Amino acid sequence: MKLTINGESHEYHEQLTVTQLLSRLKLRPDQVVVELNRSILAPETHNNTELKTGDVIELVQFVGGG
Amino acid sequence: MDHLIIAGRQFNSRLLVGTGKFSSNQAMVAAMENSACEIVTVALRRVDIDNPQDSLLSHIDPDHYLLLPNTSGARDAEEAVRLARLARAAGCEPWIKLEVTPDPYYLLPDPIETLKAAEILVKDGFIVLPYMPADPVLARHLEEVGTATVMPLGSPIGTNQGVRTRDHIAIIIEQANIPVIVDAGLGAPSHAAEAMEMGADAVLVNTALADTPDPALMAQAFRKGVEAGREAYLAGLGGQRLQAEASSPLTGFLRND
Numbered sequence: 252m253k254l255t256i257n258g259e260s261h262e263y264h265e266q267l268t269v270t271q272l273l274s275r276l277k278l279r280p281d282q283v284v285v286e287l288n289r290s291i292l293a294p295e296t297h298n299n300t301e302l303k304t305g306d307v308i309e310l311v312q313f314v315g316g317g
Numbered sequence: 318m319d320h321l322i323i324a325g326r327q328f329n330s331r332l333l334v335g336t337g338k339f340s341s342n343q344a345m346v347a348a349m350e351n352s353a354c355e356i357v358t359v360a361l362r363r364v365d366i367d368n369p370q371d372s373l374l375s376h377i378d379p380d381h382y383l384l385l386p387n388t389s390g391a392r393d394a395e396e397a398v399r400l401a402r403l404a405r406a407a408g409c410e411p412w413i414k415l416e417v418t419p420d421p422y423y424l425l426p427d428p429i430e431t432l433k434a435a436e437i438l439v440k441d442g443f444i445v446l447p448y449m450p451a452d453p454v455l456a457r458h459l460e461e462v463g464t465a466t467v468m469p470l471g472s473p474i475g476t477n478q479g480v481r482t483r484d485h486i487a488i489i490i491e492q493a494n495i496p497v498i499v500d501a502g503l504g505a506p507s508h509a510a511e512a513m514e515m516g517a518d519a520v521l522v523n524t525a526l527a528d529t530p531d532p533a534l535m536a537q538a539f540r541k542g543v544e545a546g547r548e549a550y551l552a553g554l555g556g557q558r559l560q561a562e563a564s565s566p567l568t569g570f571l572r573n574d
Contacts, residue, residue, distance in 0.1 A: 256366060257363040257364065257366060258363070259366075276366055276369070277369060278364060278366075278369055279372070281408075282372035282374060282375075283364055284361075284403050284404075284406045284407045286403060291402055291403055291406045292406075293406065294406075294408075309363065309403075310363065310364040310366070311361050311362065311363055311364065311403050312361070312362065312363075312364050312372055312373075313359045313360070313361060313372060313373050313374055313384075313386065313404075313407065314337075314359065314360050314361070314362045314373055315335075315336040315337040315338065315339060315345065315359065315360065315373060316335060316336060316337040316358055316359050316360025316387050316389050316523075317335025317336075317337045317338075317358055317360075317387070317389075317474065317475075317501075317521070317523030317524065
């Protein structure tokens with residue numbers, strides 16, 4: 252399954268939910284906002300959102316700013 | 318007591334602090350604490366998957382500070398709206414500092430895209446604090462679409478030039494019915510004091526606190542500058558004049574003429 256994550260292509264060889272992807276990337280779900288195919292995902296839906304090939308994902312977090 | 322009220326919410330501090338450019342999280346936290354601020358801005362960026370950093374949020378206590386995400390990076394209304402909605406999805410209260418800056422050299426806010434985005438975001442239930450050029454007519458339009466404040470720039474972001482837009486900010490302060498927060502370019506406590514003496518409701522400072530060897534001390538200085546400016550404004554400043562006016566009586570001089 253080919254996923255575009257933050258503008259870069261990644262290959263995965265198994266089914267993944269959003270929760271599982273975040274876990275694979277060692278990201279804390281409470282610190283990341285997920286956008287899937289230009290749609291913002293509510294955190295409650297991460298666990299039952301199955302990713303499929305061609306999905307475009309943005310993983311976004313808060314950083315310093317004025 | 319003299320409180321700052323934004324969208325019906327009361328604050329004691331009139332100094333808003335940005336969290337960007339600090340040399341370390343410790344420096345950032347020290348500046349926040351010494352500023353006595355209650356509102357801090359943050360930005361949104363892609364996670365670096367190869368090198369995930371511990372979130373900034375672990376250093377900002379949500380019980381002490383109101384988080385004000387900004388839409389920095391947005392080049393048009395659509396990008397700003399997208400960023401605002403992402404920020405809201407992070408679980409924040411729906412406060413947003415709207416920032417639309419298409420030109421990376423001067424980072425000046427786009428008035429047309431800002432107004433467009435403000436209208437969309439207000440309708441979408443956000444409490445919108447728009448960063449804007451010091452344009453009194455635009456300020457009126459933003460107030461009409463329902464923003465919670467206006468945030469005219471003193472000078473371009475990060476330039477430390479101070480209040481270069483003084484005359485137009487004065488008009489905005491005179492005409493606005495919502496709080497006026499002077500934001501950007503304030504490089505010294507005297508700049509912040511100047512804005513407050515003019516009657517601004519608050520100021521937002523970032524670079525001046527981050528870009529110094531002693532952020533904690535600078536934050537303290539800015540806190541005092543903001544308080545001094547506000548107190549002078551409330552006390553009532555005398556006008557400027559051309560002719561001298563003696564401070565002691567013009568009689569009783571030790572001479573006979």
